[in-house]
Amino acid sequence: MKFAYFCFPHLGGTYSVFRHLHAGLGPAGIDVRWLGCGSGAHAALASPAFRAEGVRGTVAGRRDDDDKAGARAMIDAIEGGGYDGVFVNVCADRVQTNVVRYLSPDITRVMIVHNITPGTYAAARAIRDHVHATVGVSERIRADLTAHRGFHRDRTMMIPNGIEATGVACAVRRPRDAGLRLLYLGRVEDQAKGVFWLPRILREAPDAVTLTVAGDGPDLARLKQRCVDLGGRIRFTGAVAPDAVGALLAEHDALIMPSRFEGFPVTLVEAMTAGCVPVASLIRGVTDMAIRDGENGRLFPVGDTAAAAACLAELLRDPAALDRMSAQASLTARDQFGVALMAERYRDLLERLARTRPAVAAPLDLARWRFPPGLRPGLRTYLPTFVKNSVRTLRERHA
Template identity: 30%
Template sequence: MRILTFLHSFEPGGVERIALRMVRQWRAQNVDALLFVGRREGDMLGDVGADLDFISPPGVGPGAAKMETLWMIRTLPKVVRRTRPDVLFCAGNTYAVVAVALKVLLGRRCPPVLLKVSNDLDRHDQPWWFRPFYRLWLRIQGRYLDHFVGMETPMADEIGQCLGVSSDRVTIIPDPALSRPLIERLRASRGAARAEGVGRRFVCVARLTPQKNIALMVRAFGRGARPDDTLTVIGDGPERAKLEQLTRDLGLEGRVTFAGYASEPAALLPSFDVLLLSSNYEGVPAVVLEALAAGLPIVATDCSRSMATLLGHGALGDLVPVGNEAALAEAIARVRPSSQDEHLSLAQARRFTIENASGAYLSVLSRLCASSVSRLPTEDRWDGQPA
């Protein structure tokens, strides 16, 4: 079985990081896992993407980064025709438009597509006038793509309702954001307990984009934190300058630090006391899983149907309404650094390992491949050799 995974670039992103790890894991299991990357750019090329062979189109122009989805739609069909994969792995919602375009452009020559639903499908943040078009787009995905993977149990109903697909086209595979060795390292490397009288050490790990709503977090921190508390924001993105200015405007310099990109942000979590997440929407945030592995209490917005299940319906963290600054500030004020249930958080983290997910994904992909081949006329079946 030949699997082709396609990504925009090596720019930091949770979907991309997990996809690169999955490709690496499949290759370690002797799976023929191809990787297409639209642009040879991004910080992850030097860490999680290091030494991974990949296909990239030649002659990428200076405007490719701004129109990378159109660039992929233009270049990827040729790669599919040349490499003849048995199945396509669409690593997240961001890439659904590329997958649908491939189905349209290649017709019956397009391999079956497995879409990992990586983000909230309800999207209550969208303006009312756009919602009918968005719902139509979801139904188009359900019409054209072959199978869907949700990352946590509540996503089964979410995918069925929003995409209009039957339950036999949906599989739940806990998001492979962790590995068994990573969990062991995080548990073993937890920093010294916070000294009495020293402020709580809050941490956020996110790309600095509107989706993550870090401005809400900074304002809520200013309202709810104690004078000796600190907040470290790990990550980079287009909103960094604006957020740094907001920090200055609120008089929080020295208490709120923007640390920039980190090659392995999970490794830094044991040095902190509490994870904050303020997103407008998410799927199953990898950083929440990493915080569970590190044993941190979590304060987060209720930004997807899966969040309550992830946090054990209140046993592993505190959820507040999306966009509610006052509620987030109150949760920040009351959280205790030592409040996490060690055994429950560890058990929850162990569900989300790449070792567990890899075989589950391969099983679904194999079924898709077998079903597709059985429907093809004899002259269209591939003998396993690239064209």
């Protein structure tokens, strides 16, 4: 079998999933190749950073194609390239998401839903009837889609993204000192990641707690401004190369993740694999899939900075508990979220679809290309960010 994975090379979770599927499904005779379109895909293929990725996929169409021409190029590449099916990552690119509504009925279509936002769910609903199976990367996503978005339970499953343990667990952990070395790792952005809560958490935690912020993003400059008074208790490293993540995790005792929403936090499980104890927002059906509070990490209500600081204080006071959670976190990550297990679940799904493929809606006429509701901006797009943030925080606290 040959499957196209809708995406192009970049530093991010959806492309990491592609790499794992490409490597994990190959031995089972399933060739997974990335397929992208548009100016971003052309720029990635031309970048020295991703030159080697060209052997794993291709870009369809021209750099300056409009949406309809890009869709036509994608369809031609799929139907003329011997592909048996496609993986579509909802909201990663709205042209590619919409393409599945125009594909030949002979092409198997698997939708992957990566986040719990209303916008992501609306986009998933827009193409629901044109895919043969839907994968939610967390239990929360699967439950939300089947309970509230009309997704059929037999065609909607949960497959967490896998973690390659070798890449993050090879470094030797640095001996612990008298303090608690805390790490934030990932995109520095407040709307989803809650990074503006970090300085408040640090101020409310004991002085022996220090924080490293590793990553880049649109809110980095503003976060630095909010942390001026913290002096040497906080440092910023900027973006971190993937091959340096293991060593960075080994230098820290705990990972802080104050997110408002997540689909499946790969960074959290990477930290657990390396024995870096997670301290994370309680996002029902997401972070509690991996963290058992008090056993292999700590959970606190979304936005409750005092509770987060109290978790850190407890870890600082009780090094034995910290060591115990570190060991349990590593075991949980390796046993439940390995790449091999993820690939096995996808292999089983694709083999089942090859045997019995459910009916889907008839393909639409590309001559009448359009974006449906869900793939067009909705009313929520125009709400002020602080309103959306407040609603998300309240929703998660009372879920």
